[in-house]
């Protein structure tokens with residue numbers, strides 16, 4: 001079975017967590033896109049009556065296309081459930097996110113939700129986080145100084161970071177939906193995600209990083225032969 005089919009199956013399973021009346025956070029990425037499509041189908045058929053807060057402009061567009069009723073986090077600041085993808089997750093449901101550049105809004109929306117469920121194909125589950133370069137969103141002002149501070153903070157923790165400024169179209173730096181830049185921080189492995197998260201959060205200029213710790217309560221993982229739920233079903 002292709003990875004995309006696994007993503008779709010994980011999304012379908014997560015739809016069973018949704019009930020009418022829920023206020024939902026809608027994640028970003030190829031896996032979350034399956035969830036938004038499935039949600040739209042159920043809404044159009046009259047099986048579900050929900051509202052969603054998109055975590056990116058891309059998800060906003062997709063949700064509109066699929067007929068998912070939308071609200072904003074300002075109108076609806078407390079959500080029941082967020083369903084989102086991940087770039088990596090470990091056995092403690094710690095995540096690396098931001099491969100698509102949406103980590104800031106994704107984290108704000110997840111933090112405003114009573115529950116966050118990750119959906120992923122089995123390749124995303126890892127023994128130890130860090131093979132996927134950690135996305136770190138920074139303010140454009142002083143971005144080189146911020147990158148040096150990130151490098152120093154990681155080295156203090158015994159890590160050996162390699163930072164790449166993410167590029168977008170036409171050889172210009174990638175800009176997030178909030179107009180910021182992203183450094184992808186290649187660390188090979190992150191032995192102590194909590195310590196790194198704390199260190200990064202203390203750097204002026206870092207808006208947010210892609211380590212999601214203590215936010216996800218369950219993950220639906222679709223493999224070649226089975227779908228399993230990690231954490232609270």
Ligand SMILES: O=C[C@H](O)[C@H](O)[C@H](O)COP(=O)(O)O
Pocket residue numbers: 027028029030031032084085086087097098099100101102103106
């Ligand atoms: O910024 C993007 C998000 O964190 C995505 O949820 C993450 O990159 C996973 O995306 P995908 O489902 O496409 O692998």
